[in-house]
Amino acid sequence: MSSILKIKDVNKKFGKISVLNDININIDKGDFLVLVGPSGCGKSTLLNCIAGLEKINGGEIFINNKDMSEVAPKDRDIAMVFQSYALYPTMTVEKNITFGMKVRGTSEEIQKEKLNEVAKQLQIESLLKRKPGQLSGGQRQRVAMGRALVRNPKLFLFDEPLSNLDAKLRVEMRTEIKRLHYDLGASMVYVTHDQIEAMTLATKIVVMKDGFIQQIGTPAEIYNYPENIFVADFMGSPPMNLINATAQKEKDYYKINIKMEDGSISTLKEKNKSKLPHELIIGIRPENITENGLKNKQSSQVISSNIDIIEPAGSDTFVMTKLGNTEVTARFHSETKVKVGSKVNLLIDLDKASYFDPNSGQRI
Amino acid sequence: MINNNYKINYTNVILRMLLYFFLSVFVLYYLLPLFVMVTTSLKSLEEIRTGSLVALPRNITFEAWGTAWSSACTGIQCEGLKPYFWNSILIAIPAVFISTLIGALNGYVVAQWRFKGANIIFALMLFGCFIPFQVVLLPMARVLGLMDLAGSIIGLIFVHVIYGIGFTTLFFRNYYVNIPSELVKAAKMDGATFLRIFWSIFLPLSLPIIVVTIIWQFTQIWNDFLFGVSFSEAGTQPITVALNNIVNSTTGVKEYNVDMAAAIIAAMPTLLVYIFAGKYFIRGLTAGSVKG
Numbered sequence: 001m002s003s004i005l006k007i008k009d010v011n012k013k014f015g016k017i018s019v020l021n022d023i024n025i026n027i028d029k030g031d032f033l034v035l036v037g038p039s040g041c042g043k044s045t046l047l048n049c050i051a052g053l054e055k056i057n058g059g060e061i062f063i064n065n066k067d068m069s070e071v072a073p074k075d076r077d078i079a080m081v082f083q084s085y086a087l088y089p090t091m092t093v094e095k096n097i098t099f100g101m102k103v104r105g106t107s108e109e110i111q112k113e114k115l116n117e118v119a120k121q122l123q124i125e126s127l128l129k130r131k132p133g134q135l136s137g138g139q140r141q142r143v144a145m146g147r148a149l150v151r152n153p154k155l156f157l158f159d160e161p162l163s164n165l166d167a168k169l170r171v172e173m174r175t176e177i178k179r180l181h182y183d184l185g186a187s188m189v190y191v192t193h194d195q196i197e198a199m200t201l202a203t204k205i206v207v208m209k210d211g212f213i214q215q216i217g218t219p220a221e222i223y224n225y226p227e228n229i230f231v232a233d234f235m236g237s238p239p240m241n242l243i244n245a246t247a248q249k250e251k252d253y254y255k256i257n258i259k260m261e262d263g264s265i266s267t268l269k270e271k272n273k274s275k276l277p278h279e280l281i282i283g284i285r286p287e288n289i290t291e292n293g294l295k296n297k298q299s300s301q302v303i304s305s306n307i308d309i310i311e312p313a314g315s316d317t318f319v320m321t322k323l324g325n326t327e328v329t330a331r332f333h334s335e336t337k338v339k340v341g342s343k344v345n346l347l348i349d350l351d352k353a354s355y356f357d358p359n360s361g362q363r364i
Numbered sequence: 365m366i367n368n369n370y371k372i373n374y375t376n377v378i379l380r381m382l383l384y385f386f387l388s389v390f391v392l393y394y395l396l397p398l399f400v401m402v403t404t405s406l407k408s409l410e411e412i413r414t415g416s417l418v419a420l421p422r423n424i425t426f427e428a429w430g431t432a433w434s435s436a437c438t439g440i441q442c443e444g445l446k447p448y449f450w451n452s453i454l455i456a457i458p459a460v461f462i463s464t465l466i467g468a469l470n471g472y473v474v475a476q477w478r479f480k481g482a483n484i485i486f487a488l489m490l491f492g493c494f495i496p497f498q499v500v501l502l503p504m505a506r507v508l509g510l511m512d513l514a515g516s517i518i519g520l521i522f523v524h525v526i527y528g529i530g531f532t533t534l535f536f537r538n539y540y541v542n543i544p545s546e547l548v549k550a551a552k553m554d555g556a557t558f559l560r561i562f563w564s565i566f567l568p569l570s571l572p573i574i575v576v577t578i579i580w581q582f583t584q585i586w587n588d589f590l591f592g593v594s595f596s597e598a599g600t601q602p603i604t605v606a607l608n609n610i611v612n613s614t615t616g617v618k619e620y621n622v623d624m625a626a627a628i629i630a631a632m633p634t635l636l637v638y639i640f641a642g643k644y645f646i647r648g649l650t651a652g653s654v655k656g
């Protein structure tokens with residue numbers, strides 16, 4: 001596969017404040033890259049740098065193997081969809097979509113042809129004569145995508161395009177963007193703070209924090225093997241449980257000791273790891289802490305604990321308890337009979353557990 | 365309960381009546397001078413001398429208006445306000461147009477194309493709004509002299525444009541600052557240039573603020589007396605200066621009816637602008653704040 005976007009050692013400063021530090025990303029043609037992180041992590045700035053709307057202070061950006069660091073946004077062969085849609089308020093939908101072509105001096109016939117093509121693809125044919133003010137949020141979103149699509153660019157950039165929509169529409173448009181990506185085979189870079197969007201859309205995720213890349217990987221890699229505590233906590237809903245524990249070397253396994261609420265110690269056996277420090281943090285996803293007796297796997301082990309809160313969520317029921325002085329979420333079957341205050345046997349699957357160094361926060 | 369309600373309504377009615385009473389008093393107070401002006405301008409001199417100031421005219425005559433327009437004496441010339449009215453139009457229209465356009469461009473740059481020192485430049489422009497006219501009279505006279513524009517209509521246009529830019533920039537900047545910056549980014553991605561974005565996207569959005577600026581500038585320039593009297597010569601005086609001359613240079617009997625008619629003629633254009641565009645003025649001033 002050929003590289004479509006290569007970001008090499010990119011730095012960006014606003015005055016004295018460093019907002020991007022040594023960013024290195026490479027994606028291939030057809031990739032759907034999602035930049036995800038909390039607000040202020042630099043993901044939107046990075047997108048603006050790729051678009052050429054912000055100048056970089058160091059490093060290089062290649063699009064389709066061409067160095068674009070000094071190239072104007074319009075000549076980078078990219079299209080961008082903005083959070084606020086940024087439709088031109090005084091122009092009709094039709095004019096909004098063709099404005100770019102008009103500026104470039106494309107002939108009227110081709111303009112019309114492309115407009116019809118895109119309008120059909122996005123099902124906005126009936127809206128062409130309206131102005132943005134007369135459209136709903138979802139329709140505006142479609143028009144904004146139409147404006148990007150009509151350019152048939154090498155690379156699509158999306159800056160939190162769904163965050164102004166209501167929950168239902170957001171899910172619909174998410175599916176639509178995914179379908180679009182599949183149909184066009186286009187390469188996309190997508191910025192969001194919503195980790196579910198990141199998981200569902202991406203072929204590759206970049207998790208960012210404070211201007212540094214925390215981890216790059218496929219959604220499965222990010223989800224199952226988070227590089228550090230930040231990624232573990234940020235990705236996934238509810239987030240990964242991070243439990244303080246100590247490890248003790250036995251003959252062919254480690255004994256993991258977890259302090260319980262009443263002061264007693266529960267132990268788990270870890271057979272997969274060959275080297276663990278004495279103090280550590282175990283990261284376990286809620287779905288790997290389940291109710292005993294429903295679907296016991298061989299690798300599962302049982303810990304007994306008090307239930308603090310029960311949160312039914314329809315398809316599942318989330319149960320809160322305390323392990324190692326931290327609140328822990330377990331994912332139970334929706335038809336569970338457990339009650340608040342009672343003791344329950346938790347089934348813990350350590351096969352899927354991650355271990356972190358409590359000092360550096362890095363994965364062990 | 366019911367009693368209580370009645371009580372509240374009763375005080376409400378009284379308060380309302382008081383409110384309308386005071387408003388009516390103010391309306392009369394403000395309208396009285398206009399009333400006197402209009403009625404006096406329609407009376408003959410004879411009637412003014414014998415009748416009461418606030419009485420309605422017995423015989424309506426437009427003679428004074430004709431005199432004021434075409435034959436009243438301003439000093440030694442007796443051609444009425446007509447030539448000076450045209451002078452004012454020749455000054456006001458280009459000056460309003462140019463200062464509005466420059467203000468729009470300035471506001472667009474300061475609000476949407478941030479550059480280093482943009483805030484300082486904007487602050488200095490704002491400062492320009494608050495410099496008293498008198499301070500610049502001498503330097504401006506010198507500059508106009510050096511530019512060979514002293515006493516000319518173009519010179520007056522120049523002065524008014526310079527003086528207007530501070531306000532027009534402020535108006536447009538405050539309007540454009542509420543327009544999301546993503547609009548500029550999107551247009552840049554579409555390949556539009558600085559001027560194209562201004563022309564195709566920002567100007568069409570600007571109707572309310574253009575109206576506000578035009579009203580403001582037109583009123584300022586039309587009503588200006590100080591610059592008009594300082595930087596004009598015999599043939600280039602604006603109407604405000606001519607009005608002053610008509611009123612101050614009568615010999616013998618003071619022709620109050622002509623003075624009143626002349627004053628109304630001089631005030632008419634700004635009055636009309638307010639009457640026809642006034643609602644846009646209010647709307648335009650608040651439009652920026654309502655928009656998200």
